Amino acid sequence: MWVFRFLFTETVRLLRSAEGRRLVWLAFLYGDRPRNQPVDVKFGRYTFRVPDALSFVWQFREIFVDEFYHFSTKSAQPVIFDCGTNVGTSIAYFHQTYPNARIVAFEADEHISAILQNNLKQNQISNVEVITKAVWTNQEGIWFGSDQSDSASIFSETDRKLVPSIRLRDYLLREPRIDMLKMDIEGAETAVLTDCRDALAHVQTMFVEFHAYLNHPQTLAEVVQVLEESGFRYYINTSQYRHAPLINHRYRGNDSMDLQLNIFAYRN
Template sequence: MSIKKTIFLVLILNGIFLSLFIRNNKQSKIHLHNFARIIKQELTEPEIKYQNRIPSFVENIYKYFVYLFSTDHENLPAINHIRNFKILSNTNTEFYTLYQEIFTEKLYYFDLKNEKPFIVDCGSNIGMSILFFKLLYPNSEILGFEPSNINFNLLKKNIENNKLDNTKIFKKALSNKIESLKLYGTGTPLGSIISDNPHNRSNYEIIETDLLSNYINKKVDLLKIDTEGAETLIIEDLDSKNKLNFIDKIIMEYHHFTTQNKLSNLLSILEKNNFAYQICSDQHPPMENRLAQHFFIYAYKK
């Protein structure tokens, strides 16, 4: 059967199964609809060789039917297979969100001439970004940082289960000084040392911060930063130690909080260190006063 016919069959069967077996559970319908979209994405992704699509496809179809006939969709184990990677996650919702951003929208995609790039990943979460980088550059050397206990344990398992070489991870938050802090929203993709939301202040763990400048002593092909508000602190540390000279490209998810307005500081540091940059946002009018906003900054040496 051709790829197009297989995709058509998957989508048709998904609609039939949802209408027959899951009529009243809206959350379960969303979950299985998202899962069918992943099956489609994995079948059509041009970067994947055809023969390498089959194992993931078979595994995902099997899992789809396990979910379909389960009576407890909320507590099913969140194990997902994509691109021949086996990925453990906290929840299925978390997996779909990260998959959409990293593998579908390719927000961390970059093109390098170096086939063995050195990549530093600040805010590795459960490791989806590291897996994406390894998919692009299998011979890359990667340093990953993740402060949350829950996320770090999954990150470690995902690296071990997928036998990733030249990958080191550190259970550290990154800042511009070494200290103990509260990490709010621990165990989620939104864990942050900054909390503008009073409802998140009861959910925290004590973490240790470190300086990224202590880990950078050679050329970095890509610095990826997604640290839910600590971006400026990290860049300030690198600037104070003259370590931005080692960095070629930066992909940063910048988080703006109402209590900290430091975008101008961050951009001035990049400009001072001879970086050009592009800012990408999905914000649309009408604009509202929000507790937090985020957008991407893509910076590169001139």
């Protein structure tokens, strides 16, 4: 038995939990679907419209199985800022785990935001303010380009367009306390966090998906410096295993990005 568990550790871990078993079933149902084709996906008590099934399966694993966004709070009504909400999988998790939370959701893509709002309405998820603007350092708009099937980036040159923006710092300063700041904004995180460095004192926990793009500086040190100066402890991991990394420089064979990290920041 120990040999089986050694060889199939990941499968055993997944099958031990209800959400892990659900992930296996979702992967079976939707993992081989053609990319970039809308489909209705059922998970738990929710039914979501998603523009790409495989991307959703990965989201479900990170959010519901690995619980990247789980945090501790003593607040009866925690305040959550969700920057880069996509179609709302993260909102479903927050709503399920913190049913009294007040959530502010930022989504830059107008089409994705429409899907998000419909998903919230169809699943009767309330107390969510959706802002269809990019999180940025000013209100003058920001240029985004498409990048593969499930993301866009400020560094991509493909199908670039100017989208409306908000200055996140202004929104942070309006709140006396923010229990969770989730940030998945595809390359804009370093500039935004640097701009917010004097507005993070009342933020209790953070999740930042860090990206480094080819032919652009790697700015991880700047992000870590902001976190340290703001009094956070942090943990960093990556969702990939890279064989021979000194010669294999690409993130999952990506043509535009060479590093993606998950940064979990918290206060003692």
